[in-house]
Amino acid sequence: MGCLYGVGVGPGDPELLTLKARRVLTEVPVIFVPKKAEENESIAESIISGLALHFESKLVRIVLPMLRNKHKLQEYRQRAADMIWQHLELGQDGAFINVGDPLFYGSFIHVVKVLQSSHPETKIEIVPGVSSINAAAARAVVPLASDDENIAVLSGDQKTETIRNALEKFDTVVFMKVNTIFDRLLGILEEMNLKDKSIYVRRCTTEAEEIVRDIGRLQGDKLDYFSLLIVRK
Amino acid sequence: MGCLYGVGVGPGDPELLTLKARRVLTEVPVIFVPKKAEENESIAESIISGLALHFESKLVRIVLPMLRNKHKLQEYRQRAADMIWQHLELGQDGAFINVGDPLFYGSFIHVVKVLQSSHPETKIEIVPGVSSINAAAARAVVPLASDDENIAVLSGDQKTETIRNALEKFDTVVFMKVNTIFDRLLGILEEMNLKDKSIYVRRCTTEAEEIVRDIGRLQGDKLDYFSLLIVRK
Numbered sequence: 001m002g003c004l005y006g007v008g009v010g011p012g013d014p015e016l017l018t019l020k021a022r023r024v025l026t027e028v029p030v031i032f033v034p035k036k037a038e039e040n041e042s043i044a045e046s047i048i049s050g051l052a053l054h055f056e057s058k059l060v061r062i063v064l065p066m067l068r069n070k071h072k073l074q075e076y077r078q079r080a081a082d083m084i085w086q087h088l089e090l091g092q093d094g095a096f097i098n099v100g101d102p103l104f105y106g107s108f109i110h111v112v113k114v115l116q117s118s119h120p121e122t123k124i125e126i127v128p129g130v131s132s133i134n135a136a137a138a139r140a141v142v143p144l145a146s147d148d149e150n151i152a153v154l155s156g157d158q159k160t161e162t163i164r165n166a167l168e169k170f171d172t173v174v175f176m177k178v179n180t181i182f183d184r185l186l187g188i189l190e191e192m193n194l195k196d197k198s199i200y201v202r203r204c205t206t207e208a209e210e211i212v213r214d215i216g217r218l219q220g221d222k223l224d225y226f227s228l229l230i231v232r233k
Numbered sequence: 234m235g236c237l238y239g240v241g242v243g244p245g246d247p248e249l250l251t252l253k254a255r256r257v258l259t260e261v262p263v264i265f266v267p268k269k270a271e272e273n274e275s276i277a278e279s280i281i282s283g284l285a286l287h288f289e290s291k292l293v294r295i296v297l298p299m300l301r302n303k304h305k306l307q308e309y310r311q312r313a314a315d316m317i318w319q320h321l322e323l324g325q326d327g328a329f330i331n332v333g334d335p336l337f338y339g340s341f342i343h344v345v346k347v348l349q350s351s352h353p354e355t356k357i358e359i360v361p362g363v364s365s366i367n368a369a370a371a372r373a374v375v376p377l378a379s380d381d382e383n384i385a386v387l388s389g390d391q392k393t394e395t396i397r398n399a400l401e402k403f404d405t406v407v408f409m410k411v412n413t414i415f416d417r418l419l420g421i422l423e424e425m426n427l428k429d430k431s432i433y434v435r436r437c438t439t440e441a442e443e444i445v446r447d448i449g450r451l452q453g454d455k456l457d458y459f460s461l462l463i464v465r466k
Contacts, residue, residue, distance in 0.1 A: 130363055131367060134337060138334075152403070155381050158381070
């Protein structure tokens with residue numbers, strides 16, 4: 001039976017792949033590429049294309065859309081798992097590429113869960129990657145945490161109480177996928193006098209990177225899905 | 234003036250360096266190596282030695298001990314910053330290597346702070362690295378967070394109330410430097426019925442790696458400084 005590698009390809013800059021990720025991608029006969037829709041480009045694929053290692057012939061594209069309908073979503077994940085299993089069963093190793101780190105908000109998590117429930121014997125190895133959090137902090141040159149400090153990472157559309165609690169209790173709070181809650185969050189940060197301690201980072205380490213320290217000017221804007229906010233007290 | 238690179242060298246396995254980290258370390262004329270004491274080996278140095286790129290001749294070792302005396306600590310950091318500045322001032326680029334990621338509990342944070350206060354004009358570039366959190370999750374094959382989940386990272390000797398609050402409110406809690414609080418933490422996890430959801434990981438991706446799922450057996454043990462606990466509800 002083949003081994004399924006979950007390979008983190010880092011935040012965007014192809015140079016932020018690890019040596020191990022590059023080796024595994026070079027060695028495996030199949031690379032599974034997740035994409036949101038047939039016609040979309042895959043961000044993970046665009047990162048490894050940047051390495052110019054001529055992976056093209058071994059790419060297998062897998063459609064994993066973002067849907068609210070959980071039943072439909074599960075169907076797509078099951079199809080992805082089945083497609084991967086076909087290769088593993090034949091003894092082929094395969095690598096599923098994931099932007100950032102596979103186990104940190106990665107689509108790999110869902111696919112592997114379905115795969116493990118149909119085939120508990122599946123061999124899994126994870127190649128961790130540089131997450132967007134570490135990369136965003138690097139680009140903004142802002143510490144995430146130091147010594148005995150605590151950090152919270154919140155994702156998506158959170159309750160105001162949850163946001164306030166994190167901002168009160170933690171030294172640093174990172175908001176992932178901040179696009180869905182930005183205007184509301186901005187209001188909370190203003191009230192808590194934390195607006196000036198906040199840095200917005202969009203698509204860090206890519207050509208579309210944007211770092212905004214005066215975050216008030218983003219009010220009302222339609223923000224990118226790949227954007228986060230670091231609040232460092 | 235030279236540029237100071239803060240280079241994350243990853244959690245331990247030399248293959249988890251990024252391509253960029255390896256390039257920068259190959260190109261710069263000086264590599265600053267932090268170590269706890271003159272006679273100690275530097276973990277960051279042992280990681281890059283594993284790459285066998287013959288860095289030896291350009292290493293400059295910097296002693297940064299762990300001290301409770303803040304005044305003494307500041308003296309060491311000032312000395313480190315002065316030593317680095319001597320090179321930058323001459324137009325030499327230098328790379329300060331840091332286990333994991335430089336801005337995530339890295340000693341680089343302190344040195345750069347002192348350097349920037351004496352020489353605000355210092356050019357800084359950070360090369361983010363794979364943090365021990367992502368690497369530990371990878372080795373244990375446990376998701377850190379997914380979808381709209383939240384994660385907290387606590388470090389060092391925290392109040393019981395802070396620990397309880399994090400365990401109640403977050404989907405995943407990671408305890409860094411867990412050696413200082415392990416037995417107390419174990420008691421809290423038992424009370425909250427979370428002991429079975431906890432995984433202890435020591436020196437992940439190195440030869441001394443240890444992953445313990447039955448964490449009760451560690452009670453009373455003297456644990457390693459480089460150990461963490463992932464609690465995934």
